[in-house]
Amino acid sequence: MTxxxxxxxxxxxxxxxxxxxxxxxxxxxxxxxxxxxGISGLISARLNVTSKQLSITHAASLEVPALVEAVGRLGFExxxxxxxxxxxxxxxxxxLLRATAVAGFAxxxxxxxxxxxxxxxxxxxxxxxxxxxxxIAIPTVAYSGQPFFRSAWSALRRGxxxxxxxxxxxxxxxxxxxLFEAMTSGRHAYFDGAVMLLFxxxxxxxxxxxxxxxxxxxxxxxxxxxxxxALVIAADGRSNWVRAExxxxxxxxxxxxxxxxxxxxxxxxxxxxxxxxLLTGESAPQRIAPGxxxxxxxxxxxxxxxxxxxxxxxxxxxxxxxRLMGEAGQGRSRYVRIADRAARFYAPAVxxxxxxxxxxxxxxxxxxxxxxxxxxxxxxxxxxxALGLAVPAAQIVAAxxxxxxxxxxxxxxxxxxxxxxxxxxxxxxxxxxxxxxELVEPAAVPDDLKPVALALxxxxxxxxxxxxxxxxEDDGVIPxxxxxxxxxxxxxxxxxxxxxxxxxxxxxxxxxxxxxxxxVVGDAPPVQLHFRDALRPEAAATIxxxxxxxxxxxxxxxxxxxxxxxxxxxxxxxxxxxMRPEDKLALIxxxxxxxxxxxxxxxxxxxxxxxxxxxxxxxxxxxxxVGQNAADAVFLGDSLMPVARAVVAARRTMRVVRQNFAIAIxxxxxxxxxxxxxxxxxxxxxxxMSGSSIIVVANALRLRRAAQ
Amino acid sequence: MSGLVxxxxxxxxxxxxxxxxxxxxxxxxxxxxxxxxxxxxxxEDEDQ
Numbered sequence: 001m002t003x004x005x006x007x008x009x010x011x012x013x014x015x016x017x018x019x020x021x022x023x024x025x026x027x028x029x030x031x032x033x034x035x036x037x038g039i040s041g042l043i044s045a046r047l048n049v050t051s052k053q054l055s056i057t058h059a060a061s062l063e064v065p066a067l068v069e070a071v072g073r074l075g076f077e078x079x080x081x082x083x084x085x086x087x088x089x090x091x092x093x094x095x096l097l098r099a100t101a102v103a104g105f106a107x108x109x110x111x112x113x114x115x116x117x118x119x120x121x122x123x124x125x126x127x128x129x130x131x132x133x134x135x136i137a138i139p140t141v142a143y144s145g146q147p148f149f150r151s152a153w154s155a156l157r158r159g160x161x162x163x164x165x166x167x168x169x170x171x172x173x174x175x176x177x178x179l180f181e182a183m184t185s186g187r188h189a190y191f192d193g194a195v196m197l198l199f200x201x202x203x204x205x206x207x208x209x210x211x212x213x214x215x216x217x218x219x220x221x222x223x224x225x226x227x228x229x230a231l232v233i234a235a236d237g238r239s240n241w242v243r244a245e246x247x248x249x250x251x252x253x254x255x256x257x258x259x260x261x262x263x264x265x266x267x268x269x270x271x272x273x274x275x276x277x278l279l280t281g282e283s284a285p286q287r288i289a290p291g292x293x294x295x296x297x298x299x300x301x302x303x304x305x306x307x308x309x310x311x312x313x314x315x316x317x318x319x320x321x322x323r324l325m326g327e328a329g330q331g332r333s334r335y336v337r338i339a340d341r342a343a344r345f346y347a348p349a350v351x352x353x354x355x356x357x358x359x360x361x362x363x364x365x366x367x368x369x370x371x372x373x374x375x376x377x378x379x380x381x382x383x384x385x386a387l388g389l390a391v392p393a394a395q396i397v398a399a400x401x402x403x404x405x406x407x408x409x410x411x412x413x414x415x416x417x418x419x420x421x422x423x424x425x426x427x428x429x430x431x432x433x434x435x436x437x438e439l440v441e442p443a444a445v446p447d448d449l450k451p452v453a454l455a456l457x458x459x460x461x462x463x464x465x466x467x468x469x470x471x472x473e474d475d476g477v478i479p480x481x482x483x484x485x486x487x488x489x490x491x492x493x494x495x496x497x498x499x500x501x502x503x504x505x506x507x508x509x510x511x512x513x514x515x516x517x518x519x520v521v522g523d524a525p526p527v528q529l530h531f532r533d534a535l536r537p538e539a540a541a542t543i544x545x546x547x548x549x550x551x552x553x554x555x556x557x558x559x560x561x562x563x564x565x566x567x568x569x570x571x572x573x574x575x576x577x578x579m580r581p582e583d584k585l586a587l588i589x590x591x592x593x594x595x596x597x598x599x600x601x602x603x604x605x606x607x608x609x610x611x612x613x614x615x616x617x618x619x620x621x622x623x624x625x626v627g628q629n630a631a632d633a634v635f636l637g638d639s640l641m642p643v644a645r646a647v648v649a650a651r652r653t654m655r656v657v658r659q660n661f662a663i664a665i666x667x668x669x670x671x672x673x674x675x676x677x678x679x680x681x682x683x684x685x686x687x688x689m690s691g692s693s694i695i696v697v698a699n700a701l702r703l704r705r706a707a708q
Numbered sequence: 709m710s711g712l713v714x715x716x717x718x719x720x721x722x723x724x725x726x727x728x729x730x731x732x733x734x735x736x737x738x739x740x741x742x743x744x745x746x747x748x749x750x751x752e753d754e755d756q
Contacts, residue, residue, distance in 0.1 A: 098734070
């Protein structure tokens with residue numbers, strides 16, 4: 001559908017990936033792909049609605065900002081993705097899917113042969129069928145079993161055991177024994193059991209991996225990429241656009257008002273205000289002038305700046321934060337998944353049982369061959385088929401439900417840890433609050449001036465202008481016609497309206513922690529417009545709901561006490577203020593040493609270490625890239641309620657996981673004695689295995705509405 | 709019984725064809741955009 005004629009030319013072609021969070025329907029696909037078709041230099045564009053990424057092949061002369069602008073003209077917000085984010089697609093789920101397909105194919109064909117054996121094939125026919133089954137099963141085990149073998153081996157090498165150890169031993173032993181049976185014209189071969197076991201377990205794993213990939217795609221689409229590049233001035237005065245990865249010290253970049261810095265640098269010309277809230281948590285903008293150092297990720301508010309790059313984006317000021325995060329994340333890597341914790345008791349018990357049955361039957365004098373067959377039956381019947389599905393099935397269903405409710409959970413262990421949280425720590429700016437100014441009392445502006453204010457505000461990308469625009473557009477105000485509209489960097493916008501000078505700009509109200517602008521019409525006294533960083537909707541209700549779940553909350557913020565007190569009035573929370581990243585880290589350490597499991601909710605770069613250190617962590621979709629990457633889950637939308645909802649869903653998930661464990665153990669209690677006395681034929685094993693798996697999956701499906 | 713000599717290879721071959729088709733589809737990117745593939749049939753092809 002995107003068969004644009006390929007323009008043969010000497011120019012090299014490049015591939016760019018843009019994230020388009022707003023793409024969701026057939027109309028979007030048609031609009032974007034056809035809208036872009038006419039641009040010269042563009043070879044092909046294909047929009048992937050599932051991952052919300054547009055991949056474009058284009059001539060190198062067509063620059064990325066032009067593409068973003070072209071997509072913007074079509075009505076979609078686009079963000080260039082850095083190469084790392086675009087290429088970081090997981091190949092794991094591909095491998096797992098392939099292994100699952102092979103195991104599925106093999107188990108169906110072996111079952112075909114097995115059914116004939118069960119229905120009474122005898123003699124040479126049975127031997128032939130057993131041998132054929134073996135011919136199919138052995139390559140399948142060798143190929144599809146690899147994920148389990150590898151994981152079991154790496155656990156054993158470190159002197160640990162996990163769920164994959166009994167699986168590996170069971171499958172290998174049963175296959176070897178069945179091969180022996182098939183060669184010696186035995187009555188029972190368990191090839192079907194071994195391959196079906198692999199198939200069921202692989203289905204669970206493939207689903208788990210697909211789920212994680214989907215959540216990661218969702219997060220990738222949200223990443224703002226603290227500017228994926230900058231306009232760089234070359235020595236001859238010409239400017240061209242350079243990707244963030246390619247920026248290096250000594251380059252001069254032009255940062256327009258409203259842009260984020262792509263690398264650390266020193267201001268050479270221009271004075272402006274910078275919004276550092278993603279970096280430090282401070283809500284008030286900071287004044288910057290020539291000679292000042294500015295960090296990557298800072299948002300330039302007022303005027304264009306020329307910045308001399310002092311550090312490449314890879315090793316900028318983020319290095320310190322990255323070091324703290326590396327240390328902080330170590331605690332979490334020690335977390336043991338609940339399935340592996342269960343395996344610690346399960347694996348030795350199973351192996352002891354199988355060994356015991358072998359020895360007992362040997363002592364009873366049935367001969368080593370018969371005894372070994374019974375031991376193998378014990379192993380295959382206890383092989384944690386249901387147990388291996390019990391956890392992933394519940395977590396996948398719950399994560400899917402949470403995704404529909406606007407919470408992207410990055411992996412299964414996050415749900416386990418979320419269910420255990422018993423203390424919550426919130427960052428303030430951008431987490432408890434929206435992190436953007438909102439107009440206080442829009443009604444205070446006279447109705448006849450609203451269209452003027454809206455028209456003036458629309459001409460600027462300053463956060464206060466945008467807040468004004470949002471407030472008035474929501475009220476249905478139509479902008480007035482203004483002549484000679486211009487933006488004066490650092491001051492505001494102005495123009496002519498009905499023959500009078502009108503301007504929207506900096507207010508004379510210079511009180512601290514007050515955000516204000518003034519609207520001047522002709523000679524009339526200026527109208528003061530006040531703004532504040534409002535609390536997220538349902539913030540108080542969320543805190544209250546967490547309290548009822550026995551999770552007390554408090555605030556840890558990098559902001560100053562004065563601005564904190566005003567913002568959080570009415571929440572009834574205690575706050576620690578002026579905290580640096582290492583202070584937050586120390587606070588979490590202290591709480592966790594006291595045995596509390598901290599749920600950290602934060603958004604900024606300065607929250608990165610704390611997010612990595614918390615027992616579990618969440619970030620809003622408006623968070624910095626570092627925040628979103630460090631957090632276990634990302635919630636969409638303005639409301640804070642998804643935080644409480646996720647905790648409730650996680651706890652419900654763990655209840656179902658425990659039920660599933662109980663079902664799996666109950667099944668073993670019935671099946672193991674049967675296997676022990678030698679009553680389990682391959683037919684019984686196949687029925688028991690699929691039966692218990694279906695029950696466990698059905699129980700997990702009850703979680704489909706867990707997040708509502 | 710002699711029918712088996714024919715039927716079993718046929719069954720295996722058909723299964724293998726299905727498996728190969730799945731592998732081809734995966735490599736070809738048929739599963740890359742599960743939501744979008746269904747939507748694309750609604751887009752009109754007016755030219756070409």
